[in-house]
Amino acid sequence: xxxxxxxxxxxxxxxxxxxxxxxxxxxxxxxxxxxxxxxxxxxxxxxxxxxxxxxxxxxxxxxxxxxxxxxxxxxxxxxxxxxxxxxxxxxxxxxxxxxxxxxxxxxxxxxxxxxxxxxxxxxxxxxxxxxxxxxxxxxxxxxxxxxxxxx
Amino acid sequence: xxxxxxxxxxxxxxxxxxxxxxxxxxxxxxxxxxxxxxxxxxxxxxxxxxxxxxxxxxxxxxxxxxxxxxxxxxxxxxxxxxxxxxxxxxxxxxxxxxxxxxxxxxxxxxxxxxxxxxxxxxxxxxxxxxxxxxxxxxxxxxxxxxxxxxx
DNA sequence: CTCAAATCCGACGAAATCACTCGGGATTGA
DNA sequence: TCAATCCCGAGTGATTTCGTCGGATTTGAG
Numbered sequence: 001x002x003x004x005x006x007x008x009x010x011x012x013x014x015x016x017x018x019x020x021x022x023x024x025x026x027x028x029x030x031x032x033x034x035x036x037x038x039x040x041x042x043x044x045x046x047x048x049x050x051x052x053x054x055x056x057x058x059x060x061x062x063x064x065x066x067x068x069x070x071x072x073x074x075x076x077x078x079x080x081x082x083x084x085x086x087x088x089x090x091x092x093x094x095x096x097x098x099x100x101x102x103x104x105x106x107x108x109x110x111x112x113x114x115x116x117x118x119x120x121x122x123x124x125x126x127x128x129x130x131x132x133x134x135x136x137x138x139x140x141x142x143x144x145x146x147x148x149x150x151x
Numbered sequence: 152x153x154x155x156x157x158x159x160x161x162x163x164x165x166x167x168x169x170x171x172x173x174x175x176x177x178x179x180x181x182x183x184x185x186x187x188x189x190x191x192x193x194x195x196x197x198x199x200x201x202x203x204x205x206x207x208x209x210x211x212x213x214x215x216x217x218x219x220x221x222x223x224x225x226x227x228x229x230x231x232x233x234x235x236x237x238x239x240x241x242x243x244x245x246x247x248x249x250x251x252x253x254x255x256x257x258x259x260x261x262x263x264x265x266x267x268x269x270x271x272x273x274x275x276x277x278x279x280x281x282x283x284x285x286x287x288x289x290x291x292x293x294x295x296x297x298x299x300x301x302x
Numbered sequence: 303c304t305c306a307a308a309t310c311c312g313a314c315g316a317a318a319t320c321a322c323t324c325g326g327g328a329t330t331g332a
Numbered sequence: 333t334c335a336a337t338c339c340c341g342a343g344t345g346a347t348t349t350c351g352t353c354g355g356a357t358t359t360g361a362g
Contacts, residue, residue: 014338025322028321050330179352185310
């Protein structure tokens with residue numbers, strides 16, 4: 001899901017790669033990444049060497065945006081949604097004092113999500129890459145390195 | 152659900168009453184209230200004039216406790232649960248850096264919930280209680296602050 | 303004592319959601 | 333041309349959520 005973005009830093013990555021690394025079905029990733037694309041968080045390049053790329057630097061992508069793209073407006077309950085567009089008045093709205101609670105919870109969640117970026121979630125070790133080395137390589141090279149295939 | 156508690160301040164209330172006021176099916180409320188009882192938030196009295204009562208003053212009941220009683224441990228994702236008992240390690244746990252995100256979200260939610268009590272949700276008009284009537288009031292009062300319990 | 307009001311309790315069911323699959327079509331580089 | 337890759341709508345199966353049902357038990361009032 002979100003981890004998708006963490007691999008990025010340079011070239012486009014294909015779903016096949018990501019699926020292999022994340023151990024998730026490719027067809028499922030398609031759906032997710034399409035939401036991200038519609039939200040303008042990634043761009044795709046089609047054709048033979050295609051794939052997906054972030055449109056901004058990881059530290060410029062708030063997790064709240066990612067989550068909104070993937071799961072819709074932030075709303076612990078339907079009656080306390082983030083997005084005024086999809087506001088749904090619950091039938092009890094008049095006497096429902098609980099709404100206040102959900103609004104506070106929602107704001108707390110949004111605050112936590114706003115305070116984190118993709119960069120906070122990408123494992124520090126992978127960040128610096130040798131530009132000479134092809135990043136798509138090193139799939140599971142057993143003998144080559146030794147110290148890096150942690151996971 | 153939670154609104155159940157708001158009617159309380161004096162005598163026990165039957166599910167039939169609450170169901171009528173909240174416009175929810177009685178049979179459904181039964182389930183909910185049983186969870187609250189098991190969690191020690193309400194007590195029941197059976198028989199003819201029975202019903203349910205809060206065990207503590209509304210301002211001594213944190214909403215986090217209510218929610219935990221009704222919906223289990225606070226956990227935006229299974230891998231970031233409140234309660235160490237039910238901790239479930241997701242298979243990806245080793246490489247999953249997203250866990251950090253969920254933990255922060257969870258703490259934000261818990262914080263918001265801890266900061267509110269039932270009293271914050273009960274409509275202000277009903278608050279004033281007759282001090283002569285002593286339901287189960289002030290059971291947990293640590294230091295006798297003579298203001299309320301006129302002996 | 304009897305009866306009705308109420309809680310207790312386990313099981314069942316329908317609807318929504320989530321995670322995922324399927325099957326094909328469209329684009330592009332080699 | 334051919335294979336890699338994205339595009340996209342529809343469908344499926346498990347789980348959760350919300351709610352129902354039927355009956356057993358307890359208790360106060362007449």
